[in-house]
Amino acid sequence: VSSAPVVFVIDDDPSVRSSLKFLISTVGLLVESFESAESFLQ
């Protein structure tokens, strides 16, 4: 699909999750976040 690197953020705390997603996106990386390891694997 795409060769651009993607960072996966998994954290159960919505604030932490969204803030990390924002922080990583500011350095130009693609970010996908998940609430749990299970939802990430699915």
Add this chain to the structure above:
Amino acid sequence: VKLGSPDKSEKQKMPDLQSIPNISDLDVPAENRARRQTDQRWRAAFENSGVGIIMADLAGHLFVANTAFLNMLGYTESELYQFTFVDITYEEDRTRNLKLVRKLVEGKRRHFQIEKRYRRKDGSLVWARTNVALVPGTEGAEPSWFAIVEDITDRKRAEEELLTLKDELTAELTAMSRLHEFTIRLLSINDFQTLLEEVPDATIALQRADLGNIQMYNAEAQALEIIAQRGFQKDFLEHFRNVDDESSACGRAMKLQKRVIVEDVETDTAYAPHRDIAASAGFRAVQSTPLLSRGGEFLGVLSTHFRRPHRPPLRDLRFTDLYAAHAAEIIEQKRLEAARRHVEDQYRTVVEEKGRIIKWFGSVVDLHECKGAQQTLQMMQTELARVSRVTTMGELAASIAHEINQPLAAVTNNANGCLRLLADRNLEPDVLRRVLEEIVTDSTRASEVVARIRAFIRKAPVERKELDLNEVIDQVLALTSRELYVNRLRLERRLTEPLPLVLGDRVQLQQVLLNLIMNSIEALSPVSDRPRLLVVESCADESNNVVIMVSDSGTGLPLGTSSILTPFFTTKTNGMGMGLSISRSLIEGHGGHLWAAPNSPHGTVFSFTLPVAPGNLS
């Protein structure tokens, strides 16, 4: 020998005696005066003798008996002369008697002596020592049996009493040596249940009973519950699972707190509801001995059961009391152990989460060994309450850490992201607004957590009472004495007495002191090149404060001393960093101050002040 006659010539006249009954008429021929006089003397001696005198023909038929003998057996002469000597001899003694008679007949002996029982006319028995001789025949007289019979019933009774006494003594000694063995065995057993089960066994052996059990008093249910037993089946155990009334022996023993003996369950009216179960368990008699603690508290009942109607003799009951005392002791220890274990279980879960409390609690366990059971139990409960309070603080601290950390991490991330966007001059107002809003939300969330904790701490019940801090210090030192000992620390207690009273919550101030002292102990434990010295001081300063100082010669503080009082600061690998911070909050809540300073040349001094209670001002 016979009849007290000293020489043979007189003895040889004895056959004349057989003529005595025949010379009952007094017209004795006068020609031989001397002979008549001798006869009369013999007759008088015969009649007045204190011992019985009898004669029988060779077939055993009695034909002579003096008054003493007739009185001894309660017969008249004519009645007696219908019998042979065998007839009037007690059945069990006849064979032995006849064996000796045979020896005389065979010429093996001239006479014999036998102790035997005669059957009196009224059927009762009389013990007698009988000397028997075979009197050779003379002209006109057949050979005959001659016997002197002495009543020895009194002596025999005394002998029997002695024998009984001997039996009793033997039984007593046997019981004592059994008790001794039992006690020795108890010493070698550590498990309480095994110990308890030894008691019914030993009591059954002592009383020669058939079954037995121990019931423990359940104070909540006010009922007896079987905790050890020997020989009972399921139906009995089910029937007597909870005894709370007075129909059974054990129930009565519980109500009366005295021993109860039901000699026969079939005739004991109150026992009626249990007769069927007694019959199926196979007993007719029961004894129930209450188990009382040294303090007189009712702990349970030790019962034994007998297949036949029975009342255990006094000696058995006396020894039963000793077994009961053993059982009471075991139950008491068992309860104490259970209480201790209960406390320890809770303590362990505390320890798994908070390493620091371990050592402190260890000292509580030690107290158990030197205090009375009840007292110890109470103390442990108090200490447990204290531990849980400290633990709540610790758990609270852990919860604070997480609850505050999360939003703060989010704030940091978001702020860093904004900084990066600013650096890149990537200023999209919508993005920035959204992120800044998130920062506000998370900061608010963090401060709400802090507000909740404050509210919680404020809600904790605080009791302000006038306190002597020296007392509080001593209480905490007592709690930590084992720690001091184990770590080989030297304690200097420099307390100013009397110390003005302060207003405060005893438990909170104990927590503060405990915290400071435990900190010092931990700081001292790695020290090996100098004395491990812990100093606790109390004094009053000139501005109406009580000052407490805890100083050590320990490792000291590696960093500036100001940070150690802030929350989450810790130098320990297993610490939360909340202890000193909480301590400072508590002291400030009391209107005082807490601070730390380096000790010279080594270690740290922790000090706090508390204002003197109004009314105690100097």
